[in-house]
Amino acid sequence: MDFYYLPGSAPCRSVLLTAHCIGIELNKKILDLRTGDHLKPEFLKINPQHTIPTLVDGDFSLWESRAIMIYLVEQYAKTDSLFPKCPETRALINQRLYFDMDLYMTFGKFFYPPAMAKTPFDPEGRKKLETQLELFNTLLAGNNFVVGETLTLADLSLLATISTIDMAQFVKDFNVDVRKYANIKKWYENMRAVTPGFKENREGCLAFQKFFEGK
Incomplete structure (x- = not known):
């Protein structure tokens, strides 16, 4: 899974914390907003809203940190402890x-x-x-x-x-x-x-x- 992010971003780090907790590796791709990486055509095809964090899992792309966190748990976690079904x-x-x-x-x-x-x-x-x-x-x-x-x-x-x-x-x-x-x-x-x-x-x-x- 490709993960477009910046290390200093709190929303990006919340996704990284989730990945650590469920034991999955993300292919981290730093996106430098200062140089306009987020506005390049290839990224706009992935995320027209041009925001980080953005996750690409196969043909599926998703942005907004909390939505990504929930997706990762529901798709890859071995238990529901991070997001119980109750x-x-x-x-x-x-x-x-x-x-x-x-x-x-x-x-x-x-x-x-x-x-x-x-x-x-x-x-x-x-x-x-x-x-x-x-x-x-x-x-x-x-x-x-x-x-x-x-x-x-x-x-x-x-x-x-x-x-x-x-x-x-x-x-x-x-x-x-x-x-x-x-x-x-x-x-x-x-x-x-x-x-x-x-x-x-x-x-x-x-x-x-x-x-x-x-x-």
């Missing part, structure tokens, strides 16, 4: 995946424009991000995992996002500390211990940092 559990995982999408978009709107342009951060944007983190902290109360008692796709997607927000601390005046939330900190430390692929996720976070330090 309707209620699966519904909660889906809800948390949508929550993660909103959290990452909130982070992106707040972080990327000023980080790219080296302009001041918007206090209202910071407030919105912190409100989302406070909600995530509440959702984690009394739990080691996002849903249930084992690692699921919800943990993997949120791990990619939270680790990116955590790494963003290197940018001056970002001032959003995920570790100040007790439940998030506990969950994050647990993820470090139990998540296959955590090392590659960390390397991706460092690539994210390196990119902005070179700006």
